[in-house]
Amino acid sequence: MRFIKTQDGSHTVFNQKYQEHYHTISGALEEALEKHVNAIGVEDGFHILDFCFGLGYNSIIATKKHKKLQIVGLENDIEIIKAIKELEVPREIEKEFAAFRDLAEKLEITDDDNNTIKLIIGDALVSLDSLPKEYFDRVFFDPFSPGKQPEMWSRKVFQKVNNIMKPGAKLSTYSCAKFVRQNMLAAGFKVLDGPIVGRKSPATIAIKM
Template structure:
């Protein structure tokens, strides 16, 4: 299948698959989408709520699960985030991108940290790797359907290809497993706001909010596992 590098609306790059009319990030702005959906509405929201509840992240690290490591953009933005938070980041990916694609998207240049971008992509698969004093990553090469964790994660970044392209990744069984993997009080964020996706999340047990989306999208979803 043909794959090409696309310049998105904010000047950042993504990988485009013209045969599917699908890309790894929003064509309206890869960086803006990642910051809005996963960092601001996900990470920063969760950290703020947790700190208001007196959580000490040095004693209890923040555990994040990403559905779809892809280009590594979400992981890099998380690792760069200045929140004084110890993080353990688990990323699922069935089909890692090619080395030449990593070089072409060059988020290391965009985000002014070539070393970090290289570390994330060079980290071994299926093994926990220390990236910094406060950030560990474990990239797992597997499909979403094989997820089986029990109350391990605080925060989920759900960044699969859209339901038009891969509807099987947005079903209730997928969200059942995601719900099970979250701790009570945990949060899931995604760029997708489709009605059936929201209903599947609710059927899995989530409390779901529709929130303003990133550029080019009216809404996004944030789902919570209530105490």
């Protein structure tokens, strides 16, 4: 796998099928921190769904300074999980990242702060059906873009995600596309602007009502 350095020094990958980078070129780490973890906040012990896990940056950042998180990651490409072993990460997340290097072999790891990361390999749209209702406190929603992968951003998908979130739970995503927000509203979410990072338009925060 060929890694590409983003502007904050962290690395991403280019996906040939979707002709899209896994992260914004302005910064993979910055995106995980600002559009996901800081945007919706994380507390010790939270249940987190990392929807489209990829290289796992959103979960890695979530585990920094937190303990006893229970993270479930959904991903259909084992090759990207294998690539985590080779990923060069900025010094500030080296410690958190160490445990993630074994994910491809183990699919479930627990780090020194008792954060557990469990991966379900397969189509996330199918895996969603196996998850418990009203369980998650936070969802990092991170498929390829709505233009490239519209089936991931449908009303039906947001309805399924809504069902497995606790009342008041929050979802973060980088897209602010109109049809995405309309589908979130139709699925019962309250929709707010997220932070503006690396581009002109805001990210999106959806709250289960």
